[in-house]
Amino acid sequence: MLRTIRTDQLRPGMHVQRLCGSWLDHPFWRTSFVATSDDIARLQGSGVDEVVIDLALGLDVEAEIPPVSPDAADTIEVTSASETDAPTAGMVTSFEAEVRQARHLLETGRRVVEAMFGEIRLGRAVDTSAAVPLVDAVCDSVLRNPHALVSVARLKTADDYTYLHSMAVAALMAGLARQMGLPEDEVHAAAKGGLLHDMGKAVSPPDVLNKPGSLTDAEYHTMRRHPEDGHRLLVDSGVDDATALDIALHHHERVDGTGYPHRLSGEGISRMARMAAVCDVYDAITSDRSYKRGWCPAQSLRRMASWHGHFDSAIFQAFVKSLGIYPVGTLVRLESQQLAVVIEQSPALLKPKIRIFHCIRRQSRVLMRDVDLSDAACGDRIVQAESPDDWGLRDLEKLWLP
Numbered sequence: 001m002l003r004t005i006r007t008d009q010l011r012p013g014m015h016v017q018r019l020c021g022s023w024l025d026h027p028f029w030r031t032s033f034v035a036t037s038d039d040i041a042r043l044q045g046s047g048v049d050e051v052v053i054d055l056a057l058g059l060d061v062e063a064e065i066p067p068v069s070p071d072a073a074d075t076i077e078v079t080s081a082s083e084t085d086a087p088t089a090g091m092v093t094s095f096e097a098e099v100r101q102a103r104h105l106l107e108t109g110r111r112v113v114e115a116m117f118g119e120i121r122l123g124r125a126v127d128t129s130a131a132v133p134l135v136d137a138v139c140d141s142v143l144r145n146p147h148a149l150v151s152v153a154r155l156k157t158a159d160d161y162t163y164l165h166s167m168a169v170a171a172l173m174a175g176l177a178r179q180m181g182l183p184e185d186e187v188h189a190a191a192k193g194g195l196l197h198d199m200g201k202a203v204s205p206p207d208v209l210n211k212p213g214s215l216t217d218a219e220y221h222t223m224r225r226h227p228e229d230g231h232r233l234l235v236d237s238g239v240d241d242a243t244a245l246d247i248a249l250h251h252h253e254r255v256d257g258t259g260y261p262h263r264l265s266g267e268g269i270s271r272m273a274r275m276a277a278v279c280d281v282y283d284a285i286t287s288d289r290s291y292k293r294g295w296c297p298a299q300s301l302r303r304m305a306s307w308h309g310h311f312d313s314a315i316f317q318a319f320v321k322s323l324g325i326y327p328v329g330t331l332v333r334l335e336s337q338q339l340a341v342v343i344e345q346s347p348a349l350l351k352p353k354i355r356i357f358h359c360i361r362r363q364s365r366v367l368m369r370d371v372d373l374s375d376a377a378c379g380d381r382i383v384q385a386e387s388p389d390d391w392g393l394r395d396l397e398k399l400w401l402p
């Protein structure tokens with residue numbers, strides 16, 4: 001039985017199941033633990049006002065102290081992953097509003113993933129308990145606005161790539177799973193699998209993992225061990241989530257049988273692993289790395305579409321629908337011979353909302369204005385996606401990121 005209590009009611013021996021309110025700010029990256037005196041002192045100084053305790057796993061509050069909100073346990077799934085003044089899971093938010101949440105969430109996610117990698121590198125079992133609230137928060141964010149978290153996650157620096165790639169794949173998996181109409185438990189399983197898919201890289205040699213250049217055959221062979229390493233590390237750590245284990249082991253398989261480690265093909269690869277293959281590659285090629293700049297989102301989707309035999313085509317089509325043919329942040333040329341950047345999707349895949357900022361004929365900046373291309377009165381359309389590098393635009397995100 002779960003009970004929500006005030007933090008000042010906590011006593012050593014109580015089993016904290018969840019932290020309420022702004023968990024993103026709290027100093028714990030584990031949120032499920034038996035409280036010690038030290039934990040309680042840290043919690044009471046952290047700004048967390050309420051926690052949920054599990055009476056089956058630890059002590060109850062003393063009988064004379066009534067719980068703060070007796071019904072709160074029923075709603076904890078919604079409230080736990082949200083900031084107190086932030087939108088809750090079921091609310092649709094604007095791209096702009098959700099980007100603020102997404103930045104915060106990515107920073108938390110970076111810490112959690114880095115901590116998990118750190119434990120593995122120290123030879124310890126990885127504690128994935130912190131993944132659960134993180135995955136909840138990712139799924140909530142993607143539900144409130146499907147484009148904010150994935151758009152911000154794409155902008156990671158090369159230094160942050162290893163940790164934020166896991167967060168990006170988690171968000172992409174949640175969006176793809178929802179686009180495919182999977183039930184919510186599978187949406188969460190997909191996101192969790194995305195978060196844990198590259199745990200094997202924690203034991204890859206850092207000089208190979210971060211090498212600023214192409215890999216030798218031997219180094220390439222070393223890197224190709226990470227799916228089996230990740231699967232083994234998760235099993236050894238007691239993870240029994242079949243989806244997460246499957247995704248860790250098989251996210252580099254290809255439907256034509258040329259992937260690794262087992263050269264599985266077609267439906268011999270699970271649906272979740274085929275989904276992860278798409279999300280993994282998209283984030284890898286759109287991100288800046290130590291050895292190359294990331295490709296722009298629309299260009300990346302075009303290239304992926306041309307890699308026959310690599311991806312499940314139905315899943316790839318759903319992925320494109322989940323992001324848009326011109327994902328947020330894509331530089332586009334309009335029929336009116338102006339340059340614009342995509343700022344939001346609309347129900348019409350080819351007609352997103354854009355921000356016009358440059359006149360090609362006059363070769364000059366124009367006063368920025370936002371246009372909804374799906375508006376029948378608009379009269380303009382996208383001719384093609386453009387490469388920001390071709391136009392000398394190195395910080396395009398300044399034009400679309402709130």
Ligand SMILES: [Fe+2]
Nearest residue numbers: 197198251252
């Ligand atoms: Fe991988």
Ligand SMILES: [Fe+2]
Nearest residue numbers: 165197198280
């Ligand atoms: Fe990956």
